Amino acid sequence: MRALRRLGIGAKLVVATVFVLLVAGVPVERLAARDMEAALLAEHSPRAAVDAALWRSRRAMLIGMGAVIVVAISVGAATTFFITRPIRRLTRFALAMSEGDLSTRAPLRGSGELRQLARALNHLTSELSRSIADVRTERDLLAGILDGMSEGVLVLDRDGRIVLANRALRAMAPLGDDALGRSVIEAIRNARLTEAIQLAGKRDEPVDVEVELGRTLPRRLLVRVSRRKSPAGLGRDARGPDHDGASAEPGLIAVFHDVTDLRRLETIRTDFVANVSHELRTPVTAISTAAETLQLGALQDPDEAAEFVDVIDRHAKRLRHLVDDLLDLSKIEAKNFRLALAELDVAPAIDHVTHLLGEAARRRRVTVTVDAAALPRARCDRRALEQVLMNLLDNAIKYAGEGAHVTVKARSLDQQVTIAVADDGPGIPPHHLGRIFERFYRVDAGRSRDLGGTGLGLAIVKHLVELMNGSIEVESAIGRGTQFTVRLSRAA
Numbered sequence: 222m223r224a225l226r227r228l229g230i231g232a233k234l235v236v237a238t239v240f241v242l243l244v245a246g247v248p249v250e251r252l253a254a255r256d257m258e259a260a261l262l263a264e265h266s267p268r269a270a271v272d273a274a275l276w277r278s279r280r281a282m283l284i285g286m287g288a289v290i291v292v293a294i295s296v297g298a299a300t301t302f303f304i305t306r307p308i309r310r311l312t313r314f315a316l317a318m319s320e321g322d323l324s325t326r327a328p329l330r331g332s333g334e335l336r337q338l339a340r341a342l343n344h345l346t347s348e349l350s351r352s353i354a355d356v357r358t359e360r361d362l363l364a365g366i367l368d369g370m371s372e373g374v375l376v377l378d379r380d381g382r383i384v385l386a387n388r389a390l391r392a393m394a395p396l397g398d399d400a401l402g403r404s405v406i407e408a409i410r411n412a413r414l415t416e417a418i419q420l421a422g423k424r425d426e427p428v429d430v431e432v433e434l435g436r437t438l439p440r441r442l443l444v445r446v447s448r449r450k451s452p453a454g455l456g457r458d459a460r461g462p463d464h465d466g467a468s469a470e471p472g473l474i475a476v477f478h479d480v481t482d483l484r485r486l487e488t489i490r491t492d493f494v495a496n497v498s499h500e501l502r503t504p505v506t507a508i509s510t511a512a513e514t515l516q517l518g519a520l521q522d523p524d525e526a527a528e529f530v531d532v533i534d535r536h537a538k539r540l541r542h543l544v545d546d547l548l549d550l551s552k553i554e555a556k557n558f559r560l561a562l563a564e565l566d567v568a569p570a571i572d573h574v575t576h577l578l579g580e581a582a583r584r585r586r587v588t589v590t591v592d593a594a595a596l597p598r599a600r601c602d603r604r605a606l607e608q609v610l611m612n613l614l615d616n617a618i619k620y621a622g623e624g625a626h627v628t629v630k631a632r633s634l635d636q637q638v639t640i641a642v643a644d645d646g647p648g649i650p651p652h653h654l655g656r657i658f659e660r661f662y663r664v665d666a667g668r669s670r671d672l673g674g675t676g677l678g679l680a681i682v683k684h685l686v687e688l689m690n691g692s693i694e695v696e697s698a699i700g701r702g703t704q705f706t707v708r709l710s711r712a713a
Contacts, residue, residue: 376473573607599638
């Protein structure tokens with residue numbers, strides 16, 4: 222029975238024809254033999270003659286039946302070949318279409334139902350090609366949007382496994398090529414993110430969480446995890462178990478916003494406000510206290526009055542320096558500090574600054590030596606260069622200590638003009654060198670305030686040097702002094 226089911230239409234037709242002929246032929250042959258036997262016996266023929274006649278009759282009938290069967294098979298085979306040939310063509314076309322070849326078309330041969338079937342298959346192929354093209358267009362558009370987003374997008378299925386991660390997320394989080402199909406805890410390994418995803422799966426509202434991802438350069442990311450929308454036409458009540466009994470929840474989507482720079486700026490702003498408040502509080506308090514003391518009677522004593530007036534003057538100057546540095550730094554960072562770069566000799570600028578700070582160096586018994594002979598011109602701004610040298614040389618005189626030696630040396634090297642300000646003071650500990658150019662950063666805060674420093678000088682120096690397309694670096698060793706080196710482009 223199974224073998225018969227596997228046969229095609231033509232084979233089944235031939236088998237049916239043979240079966241019908243056999244079923245019909247056997248009774249006919251028996252009836253004919255029985256009638257002949259009765260006729261022969263009625264004529265009183267010998268038994269042997271009767272048997273021979275029956276045998277001849279039976280043989281002739283069998284030969285005739287065989288010939289009929291052969292003819293029937295031939296006719297049936299030919300008929301089925303011509304009937305099934307267009308069906309086989311349609312079958313091959315359907316198989317090609319199922320394998321993805323939508324460019325072929327079914328032949329429109331014959332008439333009747335087969336022609337209608339071929340036309341329907343061609344229409345189906347055209348519609349399927351159009352639908353696939355639309356899907357590919359939408360897929361490419363979606364992929365382009367996702368890859369062009371600055372926010373990271375993570376899509377999870379109902380089992381919590383990753384089905385999509387865009388390019389931005391792969392840059393934010395340490396996601397490998399094997400992330401798809403894995404759970405979040407396996408691919409990203411962040412406990413807070415995993416907890417937020419689990420919580421979002423139990424709630425209707427989105428869950429917001431801030432996480433830190435990455436080891437070498439960690440990034441602060443604000444993540445919003447929410448449920449994916451159900452397919453069109455399915456409300457929440459339509460969710461039910463699927464064929465394997467699992468929940469038919471569509472899954473979750475997480476959007477990652479990189480807030481690293483924002484948090485850093487917030488920290489800088491907070492630190493800046495705190496530092497400015499602290500720096501202002503000290504001179505303002507000193508000035509206020511001295512003024513109150515004078516008002517309470519110190520004006521009557523010339524010696525005390527002079528002392529408190531000196532306090533007011535000293536701290537007023539400190540306030541003025543602080544405000545001036547803040548304004549300069551604000552202009553520089555806001556790109557409002559315009560420089561006029563030109564080809565200038567650096568030696569006159571060095572001599573000018575050294576002369577201005579000569580009295581401060583004599584008071585502290587600091588020897589300043591200048592070595593800046595036979596130099597090519599540098600491309601820089603005179604006012605900015607003098608301010609850079611003023612800050613560097615002033616710091617060297619202040620912090621090197623009494624009786625120290627300070628050297629200002631200028632050289633031409635590799636298409637650059639280098640200016641090095643070195644001292645033989647106590648030096649700077651190595652762990653401070655990486656932050657020495659930050660605003661309000663001090664190696665020794667108490668000593669710096671006693672000497673009148675604002676904590677902004679080196680930050681201003683770094684910005685000015687960079688605005689002149691140069692660079693600055695610091696080298697220091699405990700007990701062996703400190704050297705700041707400014708590198709400027711040599712004039713063409």
